[in-house]
Amino acid sequence: MLDKGEIQQYGTPSEVLKNPKTDFVKRLVERERRTCSLEDDKLGECKFSGAGKAY
Known part of the structure; x- marks a missing residue:
């Protein structure tokens, strides 16, 4: 997970x-x-979710 280019957390979605x-x-x-x-x-x-999707 990134916030303004800084890593906030790394791990699997679960x-x-x-x-x-x-x-x-x-x-x-x-x-x-x-x-x-x-x-x-x-x-x-969930069609509105970004959870579990890699970009």
């Missing part, structure tokens, strides 16, 4: 969702959960 390490990552995780209303392991299936 690791990041289970243990967000910075406030920036925590906010993104919570937004994904609210937007998609799915269990963490299903967030990648």
Whole structure:
């Protein structure tokens, strides 16, 4: 996970969702959960989500 070009957290999507390490990552995780209303392991299936997608 990058914020303004700085690495905030590195890990698999499931690791990041289970243990967000910075406030920036925590906010993104919570937004994904609210937007998609799915269990963490299903967030990648949400059409509005970027979870689980590599860019």
